[in-house]
Amino acid sequence: MRNAYGLPLFVIFLYGVLYIPIFVLIVFSFNENALTHAWQGFTVDWYYDLFSSVEVWDAVKNSLMVAFSSVILSLSLGSVFIFFCRKELVKKLLIFFYGSLGIPEIVLAVGLLSLFSFCSIPLGAATLIAGHTLLGLGYVIPILYSRFSELDVSLIEASYDLGATQRQTFFSIILPLLAPALVASGMLVFIISLDDFIISFFCAGASMQTLPLYIFAVIRTGASPMINALSTVMLLVSSLLVLIFSFLHIKKTRMLP
Amino acid sequence: MNIKEKIKYYFVENSAFIFSTPAIMWQMLFLYMPLLIVVYMSLKINGSSCWYAVTLAHYKALLAYDYLKIITRSVCVAFGVAVLCLLCAYPVAYYLALRVPRRWKNFLLFLLTLPFWTNFLIQVYSWVFVLDHNGLINTLLLKIGLIKEPFHMVNTTWAIFLVMVHYYLPFMIMPLYSVLEKIQHDLLEASMDLGATHWQTFKNVTVPLSLSGIRTGLLLVFVPAFGEFVVPSIIGGGKHMFVGSLVTHYFLVARDEQLGAAFTIMSGCILIICALALNWVCTVVFQRRVREHS
Numbered sequence: 001m002r003n004a005y006g007l008p009l010f011v012i013f014l015y016g017v018l019y020i021p022i023f024v025l026i027v028f029s030f031n032e033n034a035l036t037h038a039w040q041g042f043t044v045d046w047y048y049d050l051f052s053s054v055e056v057w058d059a060v061k062n063s064l065m066v067a068f069s070s071v072i073l074s075l076s077l078g079s080v081f082i083f084f085c086r087k088e089l090v091k092k093l094l095i096f097f098y099g100s101l102g103i104p105e106i107v108l109a110v111g112l113l114s115l116f117s118f119c120s121i122p123l124g125a126a127t128l129i130a131g132h133t134l135l136g137l138g139y140v141i142p143i144l145y146s147r148f149s150e151l152d153v154s155l156i157e158a159s160y161d162l163g164a165t166q167r168q169t170f171f172s173i174i175l176p177l178l179a180p181a182l183v184a185s186g187m188l189v190f191i192i193s194l195d196d197f198i199i200s201f202f203c204a205g206a207s208m209q210t211l212p213l214y215i216f217a218v219i220r221t222g223a224s225p226m227i228n229a230l231s232t233v234m235l236l237v238s239s240l241l242v243l244i245f246s247f248l249h250i251k252k253t254r255m256l257p
Numbered sequence: 258m259n260i261k262e263k264i265k266y267y268f269v270e271n272s273a274f275i276f277s278t279p280a281i282m283w284q285m286l287f288l289y290m291p292l293l294i295v296v297y298m299s300l301k302i303n304g305s306s307c308w309y310a311v312t313l314a315h316y317k318a319l320l321a322y323d324y325l326k327i328i329t330r331s332v333c334v335a336f337g338v339a340v341l342c343l344l345c346a347y348p349v350a351y352y353l354a355l356r357v358p359r360r361w362k363n364f365l366l367f368l369l370t371l372p373f374w375t376n377f378l379i380q381v382y383s384w385v386f387v388l389d390h391n392g393l394i395n396t397l398l399l400k401i402g403l404i405k406e407p408f409h410m411v412n413t414t415w416a417i418f419l420v421m422v423h424y425y426l427p428f429m430i431m432p433l434y435s436v437l438e439k440i441q442h443d444l445l446e447a448s449m450d451l452g453a454t455h456w457q458t459f460k461n462v463t464v465p466l467s468l469s470g471i472r473t474g475l476l477l478v479f480v481p482a483f484g485e486f487v488v489p490s491i492i493g494g495g496k497h498m499f500v501g502s503l504v505t506h507y508f509l510v511a512r513d514e515q516l517g518a519a520f521t522i523m524s525g526c527i528l529i530i531c532a533l534a535l536n537w538v539c540t541v542v543f544q545r546r547v548r549e550h551s
Contacts (some may be wrong), residue, residue, distance in 0.1 A: 011352045014345060015365075017423065018372055021383035024393050028386055077280040085277035096284050103288075104484030104528065106501050110508060110521050111291030117514070118294050134287045137280060166272055195376055197487060202508065215378045219491055231379040238374045246367060 022235065029228035046229040056230060059214040062125070066210060067193040069129045071186050074136030079182065082144045083174050084166075090145060100138035108134070109202035116203065123205025131199040136189035143188075147181035148174075187245060191238070299518035315519035324503075328524050331500040332531055334414070335482035338421045339429075339475045339535075345422070346429035346474065351463070353430075354437035355445075366434075373427045381491050384420045385411060388492075412494045420492050421482055428481075429474040436470030437463070465543070472539040476532055483528050500524045 029047075033040035050056060082090060100108060112131050116123060155177070159169045175182075197212040204213060211234075218227050268275065300311040353365055372380060387393045388410040395407040410416050440463065448458040464471075486501030504524075507517025 007348055007352050007356065010348050014349055014426075015368060018369075018426065020393070021380070021387050021423070022372065022375070024386045025379070025383035077283060080276045081280035083276075084273045086273065089277075093281065096281065099284070099288055102480065103525075104480055104501075106484040106486055106504055107292075107295075107521060107525055108288070110504060110517070111295050112287060113508060114294045114298055114514065114518065115287070115291040118298075130287055133283065137284060141280065166269070191374055195374075197378060201505075212376060212378055215376065215382075216487075216491075219378065219382050227379075227382065231376070231383070234379065235375050238376075239371055242367070242371060242374050246363075 025228055026232050026235070029225055029232045031225055031228075046225045047233075049224075049226045050229045050233065053226070055209070055214065056211075059209045059211045062209060063194055063211040066125060066128050066132060067190050070132035070136050070193045071189045073129065073133045074140045074189050075182055075186050077133070078137060078140035078144050078185075079175070079178060080170075081141065082148050082178075083170055087149070094142065094145060097138055097141045100134055105135075105196075105198045109199045112199065113202045123203055124208050127203045127205070128200060128208060128210070131203045132189075132193040132196060135192055135196065135199065139188050139192070140185045143185040144178060144181050147178055151177055187241075191241075295518045296522055298514055299522050301515060303515055315515050316523065318516065319519055319523055324520065327498050327503055328500060328527055330498075331483055331485075331524070332527065334418060334421070334499070335479050335485075336531075337418065338425060338482045339478040341418075341422050342425050342429040342478050343471060343474060346426055346433055347471075350430050350433035350437050350470075354434050355440070355442075355463075369427060369430060377424065378487060378491070380424055381420055381488055384416070384423070384492060388416050388419075411492060412496055414493070414497055417488050417493050417497065420488050421485060424488070425478045425482060428477045432473040432477065433467060433470045436467045436473075440466050468539060468543045472536060475535055475539070479535060480528065480532060483524075483531070 028039075030042050030044065031039055032043045032045075085093070109131070112127070112134075113123075115121075116127050121127060151174075155173060156169060159173045164172070195212065197216065200210050200213055201216070204210060215227060215230070218224065299315055300313070301308075302310045302312045302314075349369075353362065353369075357365060385392070389395070390407045390409070390411070392410075394410070395404075398404045399407065444462055444466070445458055448462045449455075453461065484501045484504075485499060486505050489497055489499045489502050490505075500520075504517060504521050507513050507520060511517075
């Protein structure tokens, strides 16, 4: 090709653009200067602050609680729906679940807020979980459906022929076969819920503080480098999770013939 | 048959109905019903106790220059972000799918998905350190001596634009990559064997085959970028109003739910029209391409 190095160079440049801000953020989590974005000296004080802060860990606890609940809710609703609903019907109803992906999140959030204020439901953890489960279902059901439709129907028929009830078939045949898809979509919902800001901003109310809400509040009121330290820790944790996940995935695909 | 058995029998008989409805009910209750409530609120007369007293006054109030300007700005920025994302993402997806050595591929894909999993707010906030008065770019340029005064970059529409392109880039790369990866190498080789140049092969074979990915990517970027609220408020300092920021203002600050609902519905309709138009353009281009070459 005429310019064989043009394309790789552009790709490297774009990767640089993707990573430079995050890199700068990490570097500045060790900055002594709290007020401006100019480098002054090395310190780990912000990490001390971070780990001794009560507010941050409260927010982490809330975020994890909401994320776990919405994962469990959306997975159980989704898997039961996929198994028990007739297949042709699922295909027709699938479009219903894409709604939460096709509509901008801010419209979803406005809708949820209006619903809760219309029915005078107090905002809090429950309303937040409802919103995140709604987001999660939009991902869980298409993923589970595509996995379920790839399954060998004869396995299910064999189970029925051998005298298993519907419940037995569900728990000992379908769930184990769907396990990879369940794990993948569960993780996706977990991360989406942890990361979600807009729905939380509208539906959490004043008493409920999740991690993104806390970060936003601090950034808005003039950030301290503690946010950088928090970001660095979160980056480490999430990249570790992605690594573990992709490792598991590679192992699984290797095990297949 | 006693009651217990009857209940059990009922459950077994109707299990399909009982177990498949909760998911649909959830979707109805928390997605479609709220949308209806928003429509209703946008039509309700302020402070009227009569529930069916409806009016179009809120919509009329929104047909002012200021509101239309905000919507136009959001449409333009979202469209620009989508197009720029496409221009930047296509070479990357192309390189990853068709050119890169196999052993590097998974690693590069991993690097690409990593920012995707990091918190959105953190990604946006990290740009402040790059664009600020004494941030990375200004410090570097001052050190080199290219400029004497620091550039003013935060709080401008361009900064918002740049940060949005940065954030939405993976949303564009992923669908493009998955489409480009499925292209059979034989087709490209056949085109080259028949005497087409690299550029002709790219233009006439690769791009038409990846049009479905282009369409998905454009919509995946355009729709969320239209309702963007976080980037204008962190990078723009809340000075530049976008659709997302105005909706948030109405519902959470001004507490004017009727006007906010009307504005949400109006901009939602415009969004749907724009998305359909985008989809239509992609389809027309696709069909013309196919007709030209068949």
